[in-house]
Amino acid sequence: MKTLKILVGVAFIIAISAFALNKVSGTKIKGGYSIGDIATDFKLKNVDDSSVSLSDYDDAKGFIVIFTCNHCPYSVAYEDRIIALDLLYKEKGYPVIAINPNNPKAYPDDSFDNMKIRAKEKGFTFPYLTDDTQVIYPMYGATKTPHVYVLEKTTTGNIVRYIGAIDNNYKDASAATKKYVEDAVNALLKGKKVPVEVTKAIGCSIKA
Amino acid sequence: MPKWIIYSALIILFTTCKGEKTVALDATNVFESKGIEIPVYDFESFKPLLTINDGKTRVVNFWATWCKPCVAELPYFELINSRYPDDKVEVILVSLDVPSQVESKLIPFVVKQKIESKVILLDDPDANSWIPKVSKNWSGSIPATIIYKNGTINFYERSFTYNELEKELKKML
Numbered sequence: 001m002k003t004l005k006i007l008v009g010v011a012f013i014i015a016i017s018a019f020a021l022n023k024v025s026g027t028k029i030k031g032g033y034s035i036g037d038i039a040t041d042f043k044l045k046n047v048d049d050s051s052v053s054l055s056d057y058d059d060a061k062g063f064i065v066i067f068t069c070n071h072c073p074y075s076v077a078y079e080d081r082i083i084a085l086d087l088l089y090k091e092k093g094y095p096v097i098a099i100n101p102n103n104p105k106a107y108p109d110d111s112f113d114n115m116k117i118r119a120k121e122k123g124f125t126f127p128y129l130t131d132d133t134q135v136i137y138p139m140y141g142a143t144k145t146p147h148v149y150v151l152e153k154t155t156t157g158n159i160v161r162y163i164g165a166i167d168n169n170y171k172d173a174s175a176a177t178k179k180y181v182e183d184a185v186n187a188l189l190k191g192k193k194v195p196v197e198v199t200k201a202i203g204c205s206i207k208a
Numbered sequence: 209m210p211k212w213i214i215y216s217a218l219i220i221l222f223t224t225c226k227g228e229k230t231v232a233l234d235a236t237n238v239f240e241s242k243g244i245e246i247p248v249y250d251f252e253s254f255k256p257l258l259t260i261n262d263g264k265t266r267v268v269n270f271w272a273t274w275c276k277p278c279v280a281e282l283p284y285f286e287l288i289n290s291r292y293p294d295d296k297v298e299v300i301l302v303s304l305d306v307p308s309q310v311e312s313k314l315i316p317f318v319v320k321q322k323i324e325s326k327v328i329l330l331d332d333p334d335a336n337s338w339i340p341k342v343s344k345n346w347s348g349s350i351p352a353t354i355i356y357k358n359g360t361i362n363f364y365e366r367s368f369t370y371n372e373l374e375k376e377l378k379k380m381l
Contacts, residue, residue, distance in 0.1 A: 073274050073306055107276065143347040143348070143349045144348060144349040165335070165336060168336055168337070169334065170333055170335070171306060171307075180336075199336040200335060200340060200346070200347060200348045201348050202304055202335045202339070202348050202350065203349060204350075205275065205350060207277070
């Protein structure tokens with residue numbers, strides 16, 4: 001590797017807002033949900049071989065839908081927090097529904113058999129579903145794992161109320177100063193507006 | 209506890225061949241092992257790297273060893289780095305590996321793959337605050353790449369083949 005020294009001349013600092021999107025992007029998912037959209041239901045296979053749909057949950061007030069997977073270190077870093085979210089909110093009406101959106105041919109770690117193993121090892125308290133036909137994640141607009149959608153169940157459907165990260169520190173739960181998903185669900189439980197509706201995070205690209 | 213050398217504020221001096229005014233990037237840490245040095249930045253200290261205005265074209269690739277499509281396209285960035293003269297094009301590989309895996313995964317990878325491009329670690333867990341500052345169009349998935357020269361900046365949240373990457377680079381040269 002070359003020397004640490006980065007050779008730089010600084011005549012002007014260009015505002016970062018000048019960044020332009022180049023339109024050649026081919027892998028970017030078009031569409032996906034925005035806040036306030038009605039999220040589709042689905043029927044996906046769970047690690048216990050049953051099929052799970054949002055409509056199965058008669059008593060739910062909403063859902064914490066999390067696109068996650070086995071192979072991604074960011075997903076793994078959040079596993080305990082995902083379990084904690086489910087334990088905290090399932091009884092309050094907001095169960096976690098985890099969906100693995102990856103193509104197992106691209107990531108063998110994310111195969112259905114390995115999902116079963118991981119769910120058992122970690123003692124997942126929530127359904128861990130495979131979107132192996134890869135139909136659902138593009139509809140939601142998930143681009144990476146983990147990627148969370150908090151849905152509020154209403155008479156007109158499941159409305160998207162929050163999209164993004166679980167909190168603001170993937171490395172260390174105790175160092176997170178903003179718990180976006182908790183704040184969102186707590187607000188919804190009180191009938192209030194979600195304080196932060198969209199956040200961004202680094203994650204592992206979903207592989208088609 | 210990894211054995212890395214901590215510099216509370218390591219100053220990496222930036223100089224130009226023309227001897228212009230220089231700027232310093234403050235690395236928060238440096239990992240050093242197997243003859244490889246990986247400087248670590250939080251976003252504040254990393255940010256100036258995206259706005260250098262010296263006429264050189266910079267190809268800044270966000271990647272990680274755990275990211276399969278990133279690893280797959282790294283050889284193309286290496287090829288760009290070797291084929292274009294240093295004073296015209298600089299490739300910077302910005303790893304988003306978790307710091308605990310720098311010594312166990314990142315450095316062995318750099319050694320094994322004989323990576324010649326500059327490799328740095330961006331370690332800033334509050335991604336929601338800095339991702340939009342890289343590009344408001346970035347969702348946060350990797351690979352992602354910036355190609356810029358002076359004030360012209362293109363951002364790509366996608367994978368590249370060599371030809372695609374070179375085509376985008378040539379737009380900037």
